[in-house]
Ligand SMILES: Nc1ncnc2c1ncn2[C@@H]1O[C@H](COP(=O)(O)OP(=O)(O)O)[C@@H](O)[C@H]1O
């Protein structure tokens with residue numbers, strides 16, 4: 001059967017910060033292609049550092065009762081990179097997400113999550129950190145849905161962005177749709193510049209600006225990987241993100 | 255060591271320092287006292303090169319170099335240490351990580367070999383012990399969750415590790431209880447009392463000056479030094495207040 005796929009536009013809420021030129025040129029096949037995973041009750045699955053395709057990606061994960069899903073990723077390539085993650089949580093299931101968006105040049109890069117607490121007692125925790133330089137755009141659109149009988153849901157979502165210069169942009173769009181009443185739902189978003197006071201403090205002790213910036217950015221993005229238990233894996237994620245970022249920035253400034 | 259001549263500086267377009275002159279020679283301890291808002295911290299920040307603190311007139315020469323030409327981190331490498339009135343918290347960056355970077359950046363700037371991890375830790379332990387600070391605290395994020403007094407103690411541990419030629423210590427005594435004040439004061443003496451080093455203490459209180467005895471005391475008011483004298487001036491200020499002494 002032939003099905004027509006409509007490419008979304010930025011009028012669509014879930015695509016509002018997307019790069020409209022990139023969208024118009026997008027391959028309809030890619031837009032409708034979902035990577036789907038099913039976690040059996042009690043099972044676990046983790047995606048650690050799956051590289052971005054640099055384009056539009058859609059992930060759909062169904063987590064059975066008591067199951068755990070974890071996803072840690074860095075978006076560091078592509079003019080319009082979008083990773084959508086849709087997770088449906090069964091009873092007592094959990095979802096941990098740590099995302100880092102690194103923006104350089106003219107790129108638009110975004111994480112878009114939809115977490116569906118379909119049944120009671122599930123936990124979701126999302127931490128996204130973005131660093132945007134040049135004229136890039138870094139976004140996090142996070143939607144949390146709590147079904148009517150999903151009591152004792154514990155959902156948390158936190159986004160922070162650092163803009164390294166004028167002209168860089170970050171957008172946050174948290175969306176909560178809660179139909180149950182016994183729900184713990186924490187969300188926060190903050191967008192700012194690199195901490196000038198900290199940078200001067202470091203300089204006053206002899207740390208050159210580039211090193212100070214690197215230390216501050218490292219500490220900032222490390223938040224997103226704080227719930228990776230193995231500290232070596234954590235370190236690898238941070239180092240890879242920083243290395244890729246330095247590389248991209250060097251290229252952007254030649 | 256440091257010669258400040260007719261220094262004028264503005265902060266957010268407000269003139270704060272208005273013709274400040276001061277000479278500090280090696281081996282000397284100077285104290286600057288003065289009412290709140292006089293420009294004491296501004297002097298420290300301006301000498302440290304903080305962005306937003308613009309020198310509009312005058313000069314500052316440090317160990318023969320034009321201090322004002324140097325970037326903040328270069329001033330540190332040249333031997334200037336600024337002890338902050340309000341030390342900054344840096345979540346996610348440990349003291350050990352930060353100070354090793356600072357020490358080795360300074361050494362690199364002076365053309366010296368970097369310290370190895372082991373060498374650095376040994377040095378840090380020694381200086382922490384001098385200030386009676388638990389080494390475990392240096393494994394924590396910079397100043398995060400530290401009490402006011404612990405922050406000031408940590409400033410002095412940093413000074414010990416970085417071993418500067420000139421330390422400008424901005425109200426290092428505020429927030430310290432009596433015992434901590436003695437530990438910090440004696441730490442300053444141990445680290446900085448030397449014929450080739452000098453200290454500029456910014457303080458409101460005689461009690462620090464009882465431990466770190468100054469050779470010269472200056473009163474800063476309205477953006478300039480309005481009076482200078484010996485240690486007696488500090489006692490007189492404590493008894494009579496700034497207004498009476500500077501009138
Ligand atoms: N960032 C700033 N923006 C505007 N004014 C400032 C700033 N920092 C200090 N000032 C002003 O400069 C003056 C001197 O301040 P400061 O140097 O902190 O004084 P002190 O340390 O002697 O108490 C004060 O009037 C203060 O309000």
Ligand SMILES: [Mg+2]
Pocket residue numbers: 294295296339424
């Ligand atoms: Mg002050």
